[in-house]
Amino acid sequence: MRQLDTYWQDLNPVALSLLPLAGLFFLLLKLRRGLYRRGWLNSVRLPVPVLVVGNIRVGGSGKSPLVAALALALKARGWRPGIIARGYGGRARQWPQAVHAGSDPGLLGDEPVMLAQLTGCPLWVGPDRVAAAQALLAENDCDLILSDDGLQHYRLRRDLEIALIDGQRRHGNGLLLPAGPLREPLSRLDQVDWRLTKGRAGPGEMALELGLGDAVGLSDPQRRRPLGQWVGQSVHALAGIAHPESFFGLLRRQGLRPITHPFADHHAFKAADIRFDDDKPVLMTHKDAVKCQGLADQRHWYVPLQARLPAAFIHQVDLALQTITGKING
Structure with missing residues (x-):
């Protein structure tokens, strides 16, 4: 991945040679999104609001520290969040599974165990985020689901989306996989509710400060x-x-x-x-x-990597969740 990343930052012969595969990937993405929009692929609505934190670029951009900071900030405002994640790298034979602060990261993934330690929130993991969320809600009194990653997991219907952007690497050469680093076209960012940028923010983005404790x-x-x-x-x-x-x-x-x-x-x-x-x-x-x-x-x-969230952003998320909760309960 690290070697590919060097080719994804600009238009070079390697990236250009992969354009046909990127075109095929784009057609598959468009087909899949169309099937969900038309209801031919089923998406599942949960009884509580769902907020997805993700990105369109492969590789880390600080999603997990953002989820942790968001969970703690919303807990302070009276919400009872639960967290779901993929459990990437976990070798468990059965999914979904609950994650606790002392869970084995080799079985359930390193990032979920870290999140459990940081937040104390109920946390379930599994490749099927719908199943993970349903299991979490069956066992815990939560009024909100935060999804660590999963912007492209359209089977889980979401109410709010946050896209995290790496302010230094940005979107590389702007091309889809494998010619570039993008999981979805740049136009996907126009559909999310907030764009948070780690580093210098561009137009329509809010700056997210990441620091060390x-x-x-x-x-x-x-x-x-x-x-x-x-x-x-x-x-x-x-x-x-x-x-x-x-x-x-x-x-x-x-x-x-x-x-x-x-x-x-x-x-x-x-x-x-x-x-x-x-x-x-x-x-x-x-x-x-x-x-x-x-x-x-x-x-x-x-x-520890700590995300320092803008107060205005937390206020906006809180108000949006209150509105959605009113609609769900209404």
Whole structure:
């Protein structure tokens, strides 16, 4: 994926050679959307509002930290959100399944376990998001479903959509897979309710600020350390996420000097991956930390990625949900 990403940023011979396949992909997308619009493929309406957080570009853009921040903000306003996710990378044999803070990320996925730890919300995962949402509602008193990803999962009828945009990489060359990084055409962004941009926002977008919290000890979560205590120092930094450089860049902006160790997204870590022949601290993302808990010692820390949501945005989402709830109950 990382190698393809370099070809997806501009119009080059590799991207242009894949245009016929991108055209075929576009026809399949158009056919599928048409079948849902005409009711020939069934979409399921849930008894509570559904808010989908997703993107049209493949690869990470900060969806899970956004879902976590959104869940906490809406809980503070009196909502009782439940969260559903794909459970990508999970090896469970049966789906859907409930996820808890202590669940095995190897079975249910690293991001869902991270979300369960961050939010404390009921959370169910499975490839069929409708089944996951129905199971969640059957077991929990929730009045709202947040879907982590799933913008293209049209079988689940949604009331609100948030598209997250990477302000640095944007939409690459603007082409559909496999010639470019897009899962859907750029025109799809005109249909969502909000466009949040990680970084500099463009017209019609709201800026989403992503920052790093205090480091948390893997071997003892009670240990906390401000990143400022490592300013100017060399640290090992590892990231098994879709865009590792985004984590490394945030550490540099905090004044640290990371020795970088990028891994593939959802990498299954071994002890050799996180142990080095020196006494430098080892920093990683929260998503990676849920898989490294049993491998860590006093040198290992995770640094939570925190989404800081604009107050105006939370107010708009709250009002929209109140309106939808009134219509559902009416």
